[in-house]
Amino acid sequence: MADPGHEQSTIGVPIKASSNAMNLNVACSQAEENGFSDLVPATGTEEEVREILQQTSLKLVDDHLVEFSEALRTVAKALRRVAEGTAIATAEAAEWKRKYELERARNLQLKKQSEGSHHNPFNEKLQNSPDRVVMSGPQIEQTEKCCGKHGICSHEILWDEAPQSNSKLAQEMADAKKASFKLCWGCNGEKSGQHKHEIVSFERGNITTAERSSKQILLKWESPPQTVLILTKPNSISVRTLCAEMVRWLKECKKIIVFVEPRVRTELLRETSYFNFLRTWKDDDEKKLLHTKIDLVVTLGGDGTVLWAASMFRGPVPPLVSFSLGSLGFMTPFQSEQYRDYLDMLLKGPISITLCHRLQCHVVRDAAKDELETEEPILVLNEVTIDRGISSYLTYLECYCDSSFVTCVQGDGLILSTTSGSTAYSLAAGGSMVHPQVPGILFTPICPHSLSFRPLILPEYVTLRVQVPFNSRGHAWASFDGKDRKQLAAGDALICSMAPWPVPTACQVDSTNDFLRSIHEGLHWNLRKSQSFDGPHDS
Numbered sequence: 001m002a003d004p005g006h007e008q009s010t011i012g013v014p015i016k017a018s019s020n021a022m023n024l025n026v027a028c029s030q031a032e033e034n035g036f037s038d039l040v041p042a043t044g045t046e047e048e049v050r051e052i053l054q055q056t057s058l059k060l061v062d063d064h065l066v067e068f069s070e071a072l073r074t075v076a077k078a079l080r081r082v083a084e085g086t087a088i089a090t091a092e093a094a095e096w097k098r099k100y101e102l103e104r105a106r107n108l109q110l111k112k113q114s115e116g117s118h119h120n121p122f123n124e125k126l127q128n129s130p131d132r133v134v135m136s137g138p139q140i141e142q143t144e145k146c147c148g149k150h151g152i153c154s155h156e157i158l159w160d161e162a163p164q165s166n167s168k169l170a171q172e173m174a175d176a177k178k179a180s181f182k183l184c185w186g187c188n189g190e191k192s193g194q195h196k197h198e199i200v201s202f203e204r205g206n207i208t209t210a211e212r213s214s215k216q217i218l219l220k221w222e223s224p225p226q227t228v229l230i231l232t233k234p235n236s237i238s239v240r241t242l243c244a245e246m247v248r249w250l251k252e253c254k255k256i257i258v259f260v261e262p263r264v265r266t267e268l269l270r271e272t273s274y275f276n277f278l279r280t281w282k283d284d285d286e287k288k289l290l291h292t293k294i295d296l297v298v299t300l301g302g303d304g305t306v307l308w309a310a311s312m313f314r315g316p317v318p319p320l321v322s323f324s325l326g327s328l329g330f331m332t333p334f335q336s337e338q339y340r341d342y343l344d345m346l347l348k349g350p351i352s353i354t355l356c357h358r359l360q361c362h363v364v365r366d367a368a369k370d371e372l373e374t375e376e377p378i379l380v381l382n383e384v385t386i387d388r389g390i391s392s393y394l395t396y397l398e399c400y401c402d403s404s405f406v407t408c409v410q411g412d413g414l415i416l417s418t419t420s421g422s423t424a425y426s427l428a429a430g431g432s433m434v435h436p437q438v439p440g441i442l443f444t445p446i447c448p449h450s451l452s453f454r455p456l457i458l459p460e461y462v463t464l465r466v467q468v469p470f471n472s473r474g475h476a477w478a479s480f481d482g483k484d485r486k487q488l489a490a491g492d493a494l495i496c497s498m499a500p501w502p503v504p505t506a507c508q509v510d511s512t513n514d515f516l517r518s519i520h521e522g523l524h525w526n527l528r529k530s531q532s533f534d535g536p537h538d539s
């Protein structure tokens with residue numbers, strides 16, 4: 001009798017059994033092809049093999065579907081990024097074109113005004129030269145230097161026609177006529193109005209760069225400062241004592257309105273009710289408006305207090321004066337013992353300042369439907385670190401710079417640092433020390449598991465994107481100036497670019513002198529005993 005579970009074929013073979021056996025063979029070979037051969041026992045019964053194959057084939061289907069949907073998601077995101085990038089680039093190019101046309105129109109007008117009445121130094125030089133070239137076509141002219149007030153200085157004054165002359169040089173010049181060109185801005189060069197000054201000018205076809213980093217800046221008060229915010233390192237008796245003394249002096253000798261943190265006000269009031277005049281804020285909304293009231297911020301503590309002060313301002317930051325009451329004090333150039341003299345000087349002005357750039361960081365969760373759906377931006381003065389946190393696996397981070405793939409970080413993590421943060425964690429991870437006025441973003445790996453991964457310094461206008469890919473074994477953790485750890489799961493990304501609000505920090509002397517003094521005194525840079533004169537010499 002036939003097995004009730006099996007139909008009979010016309011030749012009396014149980015169909016299901018035979019097809020099952022066939023399927024089994026096919027499935028076995030498929031499993032082997034897919035690298036699951038070790039799962040199929042060599043001496044297993046048919047039932048055991050079938051069970052394993054059912055599990056593996058289901059697992060395979062599931063895995064393939066997951067992989068496929070992840071791949072689709074990645075492609076969709078990449079397409080969206082490309083589309084956004086193109087839109088931004090097109091808008092920027094249009095804006096530059098508009099500025100260029102305006103500038104050109106202005107130049108033509110200037111040329112008309114000055115024609116006939118104006119000696120062109122360039123032409124004069126040519127006329128006096130032995131190989132005199134008689135210029136024809138549009139006159140080459142020196143326009144007044146326009147520095148940023150009118151947007152880009154794009155005086156494109158190329159001569160369109162060949163100079164006419166019988167001289168040999170003129171003939172050679174005519175033969176080697178310089179091709180005209182145009183420079184277009186296709187990246188985030190002027191994103192969010194960060195770059196108000198001209199970047200590149202091209203006069204007579206020569207590309208000339210304007211200075212990108214600012215020279216020493218002086219801050220001059222137009223009206224006397226009236227409000228000072230004092231921020232202090234917590235749990236330090238010497239800091240609290242100095243704070244109380246400084247508050248009294250500012251109020252009584254300088255008639256200054258003093259703000260302190262709510263914690264500090266409570267502490268001081270516990271000592272005496274004299275400090276009732278101290279101002280503070282009640283909630284986050286009031287705190288957000290501080291920059292509209294405060295003329296000068298004073299910090300009493302170490303570098304951590306400077307970072308704390310910067311983190312309080314999520315937009316513009318008032319000028320910051322840091323008194324050293326910490327151990328290292330890389331960013332605290334003023335000695336607290338002479339605070340009266342320094343404050344006297346600073347309240348009068350002018351103040352030599354360093355604009356310490358900050359990075360603006362956005363976390364984009366994979367769950368977000370839209371790339372623009374980010375969490376509140378976080379501003380850092382030193383760096384944002386993406387590391388493996390408590391995970392014991394290597395971090396696996398995909399990094400992009402604008403739309404270009406940079407690398408995959410496989411190691412303990414990655415530091416994206418400002419130049420003023422270059423002497424902090426980035427330095428410890430092997431990054432360069434960079435003068436704080438150099439505009440740039442440091443890209444420093446932490447313990448990379450690779451012999452060839454060297455730190456990079458990228459230009460300040462780029463946008464960096466660090467993504468935890470779906471095939472990462474562990475999560476990553478982002479921390480901001482060493483604080484506020486945030487977990488980044490597979491698919492999450494951190495987007496980082498230069499923030500438009502630097503921290504204007506008062507210098508003791510100037511930014512270069514302060515920087516060099518800090519690396520010598522704080523970090524003992526290149527400390528070595530001098531070679532003695534005593535010994536062999538070049539004859």
Ligand SMILES: NC(=O)c1ccc[n+]([C@@H]2O[C@H](COP(=O)([O-])OP(=O)(O)OC[C@H]3O[C@@H](n4cnc5c(N)ncnc54)[C@H](O)[C@@H]3O)[C@@H](O)[C@H]2O)c1
Nearest residue numbers: 302303304328329330382383420421423424425428481482
């Ligand atoms: N391995 C490391 O060197 C390491 C590890 C973690 C954090 N950090 C740094 O600590 C910073 C947080 O500082 P904190 O005071 O809140 O923590 P903290 O008390 O742990 O101080 C870390 C040290 O870094 C110094 N520092 C901070 N900013 C600096 C800068 N721009 N240049 C030179 N030295 C600097 C501080 O003076 C302090 O000695 C982070 O932003 C990070 O740069 C460094």
Ligand SMILES: Nc1ncnc2c1ncn2[C@@H]1O[C@H](COP(=O)(O)OP(=O)(O)OP(=O)(O)O)[C@@H](O)[C@H]1O
Nearest residue numbers: 231232233234301302303304305308326327328329
């Ligand atoms: N006003 C504040 N409120 C809360 N925390 C603060 C404040 N000021 C500083 N901190 C935190 O206190 C810690 C120690 O401060 P800070 O780094 O200034 O002192 P330090 O460690 O003695 O000095 P240094 O960093 O020069 O060694 C830092 O982590 C900082 O973030």
